[in-house]
Amino acid sequence: MLYGCPGLKPLYMGENVKTLVEAAQKIEPSTAQMMDWYRQMVLIRQFELRSAQSYQQQKIGGFCHLYVGQEAVAVGSLAAVRPSDYVITAYRDHGHAIARGMDMHPLFAELYGKKTGCSHGKGGSMHFFDASKNFFGGHAIVAAHIPLAVGLGWAVKYRKEDRVVLCYFGDGAMNQGSFHEALNLAGLFKLPIIFLVEDNGYGMGTHVHRASAVTDLKLRTGDAYGIPGKDVDGMDCLAMYRMTLSAAEYCRKGNGSIFLQVKTYRYRGHSMSDPQKYRTREEVAQFQEHDPIGRLEKVLRDAGVLDDQKIQAVNDEVHKLVEEAHLRADADPYPELDDVWTDIYSNPFDPYKL
Amino acid sequence: MLYGCPGLKPLYMGENVKTLVEAAQKIEPSTAQMMDWYRQMVLIRQFELRSAQSYQQQKIGGFCHLYVGQEAVAVGSLAAVRPSDYVITAYRDHGHAIARGMDMHPLFAELYGKKTGCSHGKGGSMHFFDASKNFFGGHAIVAAHIPLAVGLGWAVKYRKEDRVVLCYFGDGAMNQGSFHEALNLAGLFKLPIIFLVEDNGYGMGTHVHRASAVTDLKLRTGDAYGIPGKDVDGMDCLAMYRMTLSAAEYCRKGNGSIFLQVKTYRYRGHSMSDPQKYRTREEVAQFQEHDPIGRLEKVLRDAGVLDDQKIQAVNDEVHKLVEEAHLRADADPYPELDDVWTDIYSNPFDPYKL
Amino acid sequence: MPVIQLREALNQAMCEEMQRDPDVFLIGEEVAEYDGAYKVSQGMLAKFGPMRVVDAPISECGFAGLGIGAAMVGMRPIVEFMTFSFSLVAFDQMVNNAPKVRHMSGGQFKIPIVFRGISGPGQQLAATHSWTVDALYTHVPGLKVVIPSTPYDAKGLLKTAIRDDDPVIFLENEAMYGVRGEVPEEEYTIPFGKADIKREGTDCTVVAWGHTCQTALAAAEKLQQEHGINVEVLDPRTLRPLDMDSIIASVRKTGYCVTVEEGYPTCGIGSEIAYQLQEKCFDDLDNSVTRVAALDVPMPYSKPLLNHVVPGVDRVAEEIKKTIYFQG
Amino acid sequence: MPVIQLREALNQAMCEEMQRDPDVFLIGEEVAEYDGAYKVSQGMLAKFGPMRVVDAPISECGFAGLGIGAAMVGMRPIVEFMTFSFSLVAFDQMVNNAPKVRHMSGGQFKIPIVFRGISGPGQQLAATHSWTVDALYTHVPGLKVVIPSTPYDAKGLLKTAIRDDDPVIFLENEAMYGVRGEVPEEEYTIPFGKADIKREGTDCTVVAWGHTCQTALAAAEKLQQEHGINVEVLDPRTLRPLDMDSIIASVRKTGYCVTVEEGYPTCGIGSEIAYQLQEKCFDDLDNSVTRVAALDVPMPYSKPLLNHVVPGVDRVAEEIKKTIYFQG
Numbered sequence A, B: 001m002l003y004g005c006p007g008l009k010p011l012y013m014g015e016n017v018k019t020l021v022e023a024a025q026k027i028e029p030s031t032a033q034m035m036d037w038y039r040q041m042v043l044i045r046q047f048e049l050r051s052a053q054s055y056q057q058q059k060i061g062g063f064c065h066l067y068v069g070q071e072a073v074a075v076g077s078l079a080a081v082r083p084s085d086y087v088i089t090a091y092r093d094h095g096h097a098i099a100r101g102m103d104m105h106p107l108f109a110e111l112y113g114k115k116t117g118c119s120h121g122k123g124g125s126m127h128f129f130d131a132s133k134n135f136f137g138g139h140a141i142v143a144a145h146i147p148l149a150v151g152l153g154w155a156v157k158y159r160k161e162d163r164v165v166l167c168y169f170g171d172g173a174m175n176q177g178s179f180h181e182a183l184n185l186a187g188l189f190k191l192p193i194i195f196l197v198e199d200n201g202y203g204m205g206t207h208v209h210r211a212s213a214v215t216d217l218k219l220r221t222g223d224a225y226g227i228p229g230k231d232v233d234g235m236d237c238l239a240m241y242r243m244t245l246s247a248a249e250y251c252r253k254g255n256g257s258i259f260l261q262v263k264t265y266r267y268r269g270h271s272m273s274d275p276q277k278y279r280t281r282e283e284v285a286q287f288q289e290h291d292p293i294g295r296l297e298k299v300l301r302d303a304g305v306l307d308d309q310k311i312q313a314v315n316d317e318v319h320k321l322v323e324e325a326h327l328r329a330d331a332d333p334y335p336e337l338d339d340v341w342t343d344i345y346s347n348p349f350d351p352y353k354l
Numbered sequence C, D: 001m002p003v004i005q006l007r008e009a010l011n012q013a014m015c016e017e018m019q020r021d022p023d024v025f026l027i028g029e030e031v032a033e034y035d036g037a038y039k040v041s042q043g044m045l046a047k048f049g050p051m052r053v054v055d056a057p058i059s060e061c062g063f064a065g066l067g068i069g070a071a072m073v074g075m076r077p078i079v080e081f082m083t084f085s086f087s088l089v090a091f092d093q094m095v096n097n098a099p100k101v102r103h104m105s106g107g108q109f110k111i112p113i114v115f116r117g118i119s120g121p122g123q124q125l126a127a128t129h130s131w132t133v134d135a136l137y138t139h140v141p142g143l144k145v146v147i148p149s150t151p152y153d154a155k156g157l158l159k160t161a162i163r164d165d166d167p168v169i170f171l172e173n174e175a176m177y178g179v180r181g182e183v184p185e186e187e188y189t190i191p192f193g194k195a196d197i198k199r200e201g202t203d204c205t206v207v208a209w210g211h212t213c214q215t216a217l218a219a220a221e222k223l224q225q226e227h228g229i230n231v232e233v234l235d236p237r238t239l240r241p242l243d244m245d246s247i248i249a250s251v252r253k254t255g256y257c258v259t260v261e262e263g264y265p266t267c268g269i270g271s272e273i274a275y276q277l278q279e280k281c282f283d284d285l286d287n288s289v290t291r292v293a294a295l296d297v298p299m300p301y302s303k304p305l306l307n308h309v310v311p312g313v314d315r316v317a318e319e320i321k322k323t324i325y326f327q328g
Ligand SMILES: Cc1ncc(C[n+]2csc(CCOP(=O)(O)OP(=O)(O)O)c2C)c(N)n1
Pocket: A092, A140, A141, A142, A169, A170, A171, A172, A173, A174, A198, A200, A202, A203, A204, A270, D029, D058, D060, D082, D086, D089
């Protein structure tokens, strides 16, 4: 039925979630899968480092929010959903786009404002989109995409499809009104949505405890929206995969939405122009000890499928791909000036008709 | 300190609330006080019945939301706060204005759009204001006044004053983003605010269970904002008084904000133009059995301070006052047409300078 | 031809399109079980069920965004605002997501959504509830803005809006829901960007849309009878796109132009039309363009004040006379 | 006279007013510990402490409303938006509560609040982050809209705004924070509604404000040098109230008028000025008023596209030449 049932014992207090977590522990990905994740994380990191350079070289304009440190979140969670599922995120979207399978060339081209960019150079760093990959962006107004995720979930329920929606946002976004309205709608209509907060501790320079009345974010959606909250170690790709996979199961079974508080950390500033006075080198170093790439590396070494040589090989191969994509994008042409009139209306009128 | 403390055991799980409730039970108002409440409730009800007539006679335009059935909420809670405290509510504001001590004449005059109205005829039924009584309105956009209440609470904390803010809103308002942002700010800054939801079961024609993912509203603010929630029987004036008084104590002691879920019911339609197809006569009748006036009447009869004769006397006296106020307002002049230019700017420029 | 209320014309348009296309659904406050706050969606819940006629919580930002998200995967939502005054709590969704997701994605996603509901002063609802949002939304590229003045136009334009692949702001008016007019039984639609001459005339062009179109027509009748002044009333029907060609053609004929709107004057639709006229046919104007609008104040509750603020028949007639230098 | 950055001029204005009046406080995202996203509030936390320089969560609707509520009891909040593009999620607070609480209460409450922050295209921030909100807020009675173009004006106008008893929208521009100019040490304020002639001229009146004032001045220099065209650049400094008398006086002198803005053209400030000019001095105009604005499209990210959309020196110069029928 359409609406949550009054009187009934709220779903999030029921068995489903316990079984969910137990289920999570049992999931065992193959080492091949994990090798792929490892490569993806390396690729994202190198993409970001190249982006940082390009930004300094002023090939990139506007805001550029790097994903370095948070790689395991996008890689582990996106490994757990299907190509047919819907994915949407905020402006810190490079990692998600890559983990979702987008090629690097159209991404670099977008960063450089080129016509070959994934968004024709109209969107830039904060607005990566790929309809063919069910990747719905890339949104720059904090939390404004969360209601869109609810619309995606609504469409899935309306059409009785076997899909889930995976919606990412930051800890700071949870203090926006649109977050509240969206989660209430999702809880009310029981929509198949995984709300995933990438809790990297800061909204720009503001620590969660200076922005949120309750800092244990997983508590904020249970009693308020009937959406159960679980926490996950966002520096652990395997944990991300496991929890997301069982969360997706939970949603596919028609239980409604679920909320994942993912503890992670960004090594770089909020954007490229952030002096980072709000935290110490030591704090950053601490988190880097749990580096997601390093951790998965260890797992794979222990499993005997990775050694120094292989690591070097992966890095070299990835580096080559990144450089190629970057160079190609850099050489690509800018859009024509008349392109300012396109991509605005589907049924255009003057002056939008070219 | 300014911000809620991370790590600390959240306040709303601590002792304060238990002691709060125990304290509530012990409070014993005098029969004189209760007689006064009784009279106020009768007065509000007769004011509303007269308003209903005047609306049918087209003396009142726009929307007119009657308070009949909810009298105990405004009367009991406002009896528990001080004249120096700040009070703000939504558009169903007649009862609050009267219980706050506003004269009926400027209220009727406002309803009739007269110059002598409490808002010079500019605001109408939904916008009663009285600065001299620390009554901050009367607001028609659902939930948009809740952030204003936070501003009032902020001013109190900033100026280190001994005041609390009493902010009323409806069950439907809790699904607005501004509610969420306001409560997070109040919880974060620990502001002395009583957030009081008048849960009359419906937002217009929509029952709470069709609008809110969680229908036990007192649960929605604890884990989400660190603001403890308690429920109160809104049909019981004494219970309203007791709980509000101790809630105010809680706030004055610097504990931050508190949330009261007040179960009440409106006997009339949402506004004067509501066919009420969404509920049965029986449902209404059921609640009327617990009529707040009838209940307090019984208490006072048992206490031996009220009998048929006294009741008649109160009703006659109130009726006379209501009629006088109505007739005077009805005879009052409309504003001059040039008044459309006034009350807009404090430092006016042309054409607002008259 | 059957004569029906404008309210029914809207209802027919929605029902026909929902029958035709399973991707169309209606969401808003009180649209389902309540049959619509103004009964525009009367009977639709019974016809289409709770998944296609959906009561939403008081969460305009939430359900406007829901509609936009659903539109990204090809659904065609109709989002009803009880009044567009309440769209202001969802303003970011209206002016950033709806009109720009297509652009920012390089044209990958179309947003076929209709936002509809009341705009205008209404019946003494005071300052916050009396918004005329014409200018606010016409200002924004990426949106289309439609505003019917008759039952015939209402049905034809709403069907076009629902079939259009872009976000459409569809503005209705409480005072007009009861207006009756001829609406053919057979299927028809009305294209965007085509003005309609609601009254032919030679002495002055009056550009008016939605509710003010009625005011303008009444003023025209009055002037015809009282002074034999022959006013042309032109209804653009859509404000974005705006059919300036027709407006210019009419002004070339009459030499004079008066615009009538109920919104705030400053940076209003009248200002825009005046700008374009003086730019495109400066020499055809025998006098400056006159903008008739609400007085530049928040809408007061008190009835006499409200009637003074909102342009009525007499004020429009007076302004027309002044504009054409009529003596008498 | 000391020469300082516009950024510092704003900082001085806030600090001086906060020293003078304990009811003034600053709230916004990253204004305190971060010293301001654009360093406008640099050092203020250290000076005034966390109750008077307040970091807010990402809750624009919440803290804008907080400011308005505090203003109802006589506090004088300065609410900083990181950019006014983010004020759109708080739009209802901006256009309903701030400008209308006074009205709906029959004048019982004044709302002495300043909303300040960046407005304008900025540096390749794409469609949602590049709002020029001049027209959106100037449209609304009850608000005042202020937009400085020099450090001197910035300080004087901001001090006036903080002391004003009405809600003021104070528009800054990222590209101008670093602009340097003379600012006297002694106390001064600048009244609202008084335009300032930034460059005297005889051949054409160019009305420009904020960032476009610089563009206009550069275009004027170019035309002077290349063609000996002598342009007058008039900066209204406040858009509501708008000093039409000065604009009209200048146009009476030059016979021509060009307006320059970075916002969407439709229903923009240029349209409004053009409307009022053709209404009030139709016969003094030797040509129609030319509105130079952003192209009517969402702001694209790509730099060449962005530069094509936003009016630059060359485009302004060309439009001036066309307007005054300059041949050559
Ligand atoms: C409505 C709105 N307000 C402010 C901003 C400016 N801003 C961009 S990102 C950001 C911080 C967001 O923090 P969080 O949600 O934790 O995401 P993170 O950057 O940590 O990934 C802010 C304040 C914005 N883009 N939108």
